[in-house]
Amino acid sequence: MKTVSTISKKQFIINTAADLFKEKGYSGTSIRDLASKVGLEPSSIYSHIKSKEELLSEICLGCARQFTDGMEGIYVLKISVRKKIKALIGLHLDMAFTYPASVTVFNDEWRHLPEPVLSDFILMRKDYEKKFKRILMEGNNEGKFNFSNPEIAFNIIIKSLSWSYEAVKKYKREDLESELSDFILNALNK
Amino acid sequence: MKTVSTISKKQFIINTAADLFKEKGYSGTSIRDLASKVGLEPSSIYSHIKSKEELLSEICLGCARQFTDGMEGIYVLKISVRKKIKALIGLHLDMAFTYPASVTVFNDEWRHLPEPVLSDFILMRKDYEKKFKRILMEGNNEGKFNFSNPEIAFNIIIKSLSWSYEAVKKYKREDLESELSDFILNALNK
C-alpha cells in the first residue's frame, strides 16, 4: 500500500535525522549528511519533508507528547507520592531505552525549534514541570519527603534522569532503574 | 602597552564568542555573528585568532584547566570525604558564577573540538572523573556514604552540578550552595 510505505519511509528519515542530530547537533547536520545516510540524493529528502526544521519539530514534539501523556497518566493515579516518583523514573527510562537518539535531541536541541513550534514546546515543558513539582510538594506536605526547594529538587532529578539517555548503552534497564530510584528517593526522603 | 591591550582584546573576543556559543551553539554561530557583536568586520577577527575552532579550544581548555587544578587542590587535602564533596560543589559553583557562559559551552559544545585538542580534553575529563569517583568510594569504604554504584553516583552529582550553570541567574550563590550540598549529601548519606 502506497500510504503505508510513504509514512514509514518518512519515519525512517526522521529516525536517521535523530541519529545525526544527536551525533553532530542540529546546526552541524546538513541535509546532504542525512541524504547520504538514508541513501537518497539531497533534493529527494524534500519529497518526504518540507524543511530541515520540520525534522526537528517532529522529533521534539513526538517526545514531548509522550512525556506529556505519560505524566498525565501518572498524575491522576491514586497511588503514593513515592510510587508516582518511581513511575516518573520509569517513564524517563522507557523513553531512554525506546528512543535513545530522539530523546537526546529532544533534550539538547529544542532551542533550534522554529516558531510557533518553539512556544508550544516550551508550554508543554512548563506544564510537565508544574505537575512534577506538585507531586514533589505533595510528598513534602504529607511529611514523606524532606527537601527545602521544589525547583531545585525538580531540576536535580530531571538532570539525573536525562543522564540515563547516555547511560542506555552501558546499563541494563532494571539496574539503572533500581539505582536511580534508590538514589533519588534517598535524596528526597525524610 | 601594546601587548596588554592585544591580549585583553583577544580575551574580549573569546568571552563574546562564549556568549554566542552558549546562546546559539558552536555550529550555529558564525564569525560574522561574532564580528558584529564585538564591532569589527568579519575578517578583522582573524587578526586576533587563527580560526573559529581556536575560540572553542580556548574556552573549553580554559575551563578544563580550572576544574583540573581545583580538583587537584581538593584531592590532596587532609579533610573528610564529606568536606571534599562540599569543596567540589564549591568548585563547580565558583565556575558557574565566575564564567557562566564559558562553563556552559565547556559542558555542551566540547564535542566540536578539533583534534588533537579533543583527545587532550577527554583525557582531562577522565582524570577528573577518576578522582571524583575515588573520593566517593573512599566515603563508601569509610562507611560514611552509602550508594551502590560510584559511576551512577558520580554522574547524578555531576549532572546536578551542571544544572547550576543555568541556575546562576535565579539564585544567590549561598542559597544554591546550601541547597545543592544538602540534597547531594543527603543522597549519599548512610
Place this chain on the structure above:
DNA sequence: CCTACCGATCGGTAGG
C-alpha cells in the same frame, strides 16, 4: 583593522 574577494557548502526549488 578594512576592502575585496575566494571556493565550499548550505537549505531548498524547478521540472521531469
Place this chain on the structure above:
DNA sequence: CCTACCGATCGGTAGG
C-alpha cells in the same frame, strides 16, 4: 526520486 541548479552564507585569505 533524480538532474540541474539557485541565491545565501560559510570560514578564511590577500593585500594594504
